[in-house]
């Protein structure tokens with residue numbers, strides 16, 4: 429059944445027991461995102477060490493796809509540099525939108541591949557992307573601020 | 579499946595369905611459409627009427643002294659007349675064709691409210707409004723400096739009228755209220771609200787998007803000042819809607835769009851406006867849409883709006899009863915006197931996940947906040963699932979929904 433491709437075991441796991449839930453104190457980046465279409469909300473708190481994402485947590489409410497996507501995302505980006513994460517965001521977007529990408533990029537997504545099924549459910553793409561778009565917003569705000577300070 | 583309750587004998591939804599091509603497309607096989615509150619399906623008669631306009635009499639209305647233009651004009655104006663009769667308007671020129679409910683309400687906000695409402699005044703809206711009858715008033719209040727006030731609902735999604743006394747005063751210039759809630763199904767006592775508003779001299783704009791498709795409406799009996807609805811929720815095409823207004827109010831109201839067709843006389847520096855209703859219909863209109871609306875009204879009349887109401891009502895009663903049997907299913911809104919839209923939550927399954935599950939069973943429901951975020955806030959939910967019914971739905975479809983919801987519980991139970 430196609431539904432099982434969407435709701436893979438690993439997604440259900442992350443929905444049931446989301447990783448990195450609850451907001452960090454002393455975050456360097458705090459950013460909120462909303463999906464106006466369905467009312468899903470997310471807040472991210474990111475601790476940076478230089479250009480590396482040292483820690484990241486989230487809070488919010490939403491459907492299984494949006495919550496699992498957020499949880500998987502926090503696991504994946506921890507320890508990565510901002511540049512790496514930005515590349516990852518675009519790779520992830522390509523996957524859920526069902527766009528072509530290089531095999532290397534795809535393989536690099538690892539557990540995130542569990543969300544590949546979303547591409548077959550156009551109305552759910554926004555759910556999978558909420559955390560990622562919010563992350564991108566937070567990173568860009570931070571980079572702009574930095575550029576402004578220089 | 580045996581429904582237990584008796585089907586309305588004078589009405590055969592299966593026969594009605596045969597008029598709706600969407601149910602007979604091979605790719606839609608088995609489609610159970612429970613989202614008529616978002617937009618209804620359209621019968622062949624309506625599609626044919628629109629097509630006939632383009633194939634047989636296509637010309638711009640009010641602009642040509644030749645046969646097909648005269649026919650197009652006559653057809654357009656005949657649709658206006660049917661619409662006026664359908665909602666009991668006293669005069670045909672009180673029917674302004676617009677795009678939708680949203681546009682109709684914005685017309686009142688721009689053309690009337692901004693002209694007649696000031697800093698000292700108040701606008702009263704209810705907590706259960708669709709965003710299209712809320713945001714225009716938020717912005718109108720911001721622009722005019724008027725105070726926006728809220729008529730709150732109780733925990734059953736009903737507006738208690740005893741608050742009205744303390745909310746209405748001589749300062750109240752406008753009351754905006756929905757006739758039937760698109761989320762809760764509540765049928766509001768608009769006649770009483772209008773009477774109370776008129777007692778303090780306030781005007782009332784009624785959002786009839788969810789009432790005109792499902793109940794007999796008589797704007798004169800209600801004494802509504804403005805009344806808005808959309809064709810696409812009542813079997814007509816998308817892109818045609820109606821603003822009804824009392825003649826005196828439409829006369830004092832400013833045009834919202836300026837341009838061709840809405841003028842009487844034009845000079846270099848100023849112009850004068852056309853008579854009602856054309857003063858508000860600048861530019862080329864959606865003539866095919868209006869004709870489609872006329873055909874939709876004919877279709878509804880051929881069955882009878884009372885018969886449709888009974889059918890909707892019996893489906894709603896039946897669904898409420900059956901849904902109640904599902905453990906952990908919570909229905910929002912009143913248990914009686916409601917329109918055919920039922921919002922619910924099911925355990926901790928997110929409405930979006932539920933909608934995806936049901937879609938796999940070919941059951942189309944709506945999930946989300948239904949453009950009524952204040953209602954979501956009130957009931958402290960981020961989103962709900964909503965099933966809504968119309969004349970082509972049947973009890974056996976509701977049985978299928980209930981069955982699928984029980985299955986969904988099983989499917990998602992492994993998550994807990």
Ligand SMILES: Cc1ncc(COP(=O)(O)O)c(C=O)c1O
Pocket residue numbers: 615616678679680681708710711756758759760785787788808810949
């Ligand atoms: C109660 C209510 N008001 C207004 C609207 C807006 O209608 P439209 O989108 O046709 O302008 C809707 C439909 O979505 C509705 O249900």
